[in-house]
Amino acid sequence: MLAESAPSQNRVKVKKRYHQNKVALLFLTPWLVGLVFLTLGPMLASLYFSFTDYSILSPPAWVGTSNYVTMFTGDALFTKSLKVTFLYVFVSVPLKLAFALAVALLLNKGIRGLGIYRTIYYIPSLLGGSVAIAMLWRKMLGGDGLLNQLLLYVGIHAPDWVANPKYSLYSIVLLSVWQFGSSMIIFLSGLKQIPSEYYEASSVDGAGKINQFFNITIPILSPVIFFNLVMQIITSFQSFTQAFVISNGSGGPVNSTLMYSLYLYKKGFAFFQMGYASAMAWVLVILIGCFTLLVFRSSRTWVHYEDGGK
Template identity: 55%
Template sequence: MSVLGELRTLTKRPGRGRVKHRDNRAGYLFLLPWFAGLLLITAVPMVASLYLSFTRFNLLQPPEFTGTANFARILGDDRLWKSLAVTFEYVFVSVPIQLALALVLAVVLDKGVRGLAIYRSVYYLPSLIGGGPAIAILWKQVFGSDGLVNYALEFFGIQGQSWVANPSTALSTLVTLNVWTFGAPMVIFLAGLRQIPAEYLEAAKVDGAGSVRRFWSIIVPLLTPMIFFNFVLQIIHAFQSFTQAFIVSGGTGGPADSTLFYTLYLYLQGFGNLQMGYASALAWLLLVIVAVFTAVNFFLAKYWVFYDD
């Protein structure tokens, strides 16, 4: 019998199909919790919120179908547009600064710094705790009238203020907090730097290219996939920011709505004013906004993201 014939005989042995079926069944069993979470925690609430967005629902009485009234109300909601302006400013100021800082530190750490693992862990730590309520409370104290920032300014003879209570500076404190959580994108940049062939940098150095020229002509182009990945993720994350604004503003979005993030306004409508139908409509508007920005980023990526095949 030929080798091909023997292989065919082996593949047709009885019981082989039953073993494969049993393995597949075990795999589906392990995936069952994930599918249950996808269905019960994501899919069902999304469908429910879509239905509620067409109703008047105060959490105490059954929903009353109102058609597109909630979406029509969005157009005339001045405070909603204020929250969008605050959110856009927060996103488009904090995310570029955060990614720039993460990239610079990744390049510095890639130079073979001693104790790299320690530095990497220390810098990554803010990303793990920066979005939590404890850090938000601490941040409120740091930038308060008796906070650490004012103590430092007083050392130089500068009169401080309550930075979180001033409408012109309150949002800047939240931008600073988001920039401070640069650890996650930094680790991704560091991994990308490790994948850049050393021959490219050595050849450019031999040709007389300085460190700045090597950075812009070799490192940045080869890191564009990581830059794109981090940019998309951090944009989505920034649009979803809630805890920081809620705690720093005391749940009001103040002072003068200067920290009224879109998610905070959505929360106030749903659980503060018990207008869950309108809040559901706002949630779907946020989904559309994030989807549009993500789609635009993917469309523009083909003009500046370089994939080295």
């Protein structure tokens, strides 16, 4: 009897597991459909288009690696957009993370109404990527904008921060740093997880605030810093709205704000060179992947985890 009941029990378990898998697959179906038709499908299509001469208005014609060769050997604006984007990433990301960490340290002091302050500081991250805020930023930093009017009251004649090629990119950097809210919230959550006993013990040993910051706060917070760094690098390489609105879609003045994503957009939707734009998109994917890989490789030397690993 026991020998006969064992197979039947196994069949029941298999049927039950099969039923559970069908239910799980049913709930996963919307995500799978989105993955195939909204992510993988367009990605594969753009990969094919990157090897074609495709103007949207006419069928794609296969040209092999011609788009990539032209990009790296005969397109001066491609090189310019890379330089502008690299400068933007290398300046904005460290400043943004440093500012977010500084605000998080201030909010971690146990002040009253922490929830209100946290919400107020997070609002720029919700609004900063909008067209309206970018337009407001352009007006505020213009030649007769609010900032220059305030400086004029103290006798400083400032330039047009948006129209001057020396400062135009940094006006976009400043807008990016202003959107520090999401990184600040993550930093604040990480700071809350640091045991106060560490600071108390170090104080007994005579450690000051600066010593505690570099020897306790930073090492314990390094996984959070690592996460924010990766996310901000990926986001910064894809920046588009601010440069588009502030420069009126031109990338000016003198291409000083010609971000890579903006130039990609112009190639695809202004000049209808969709094949070339697709090639640029895949170069961007590779660039982001390389920089992300570098950060992951470097994390072995500076990211510390609770189990003592790196």
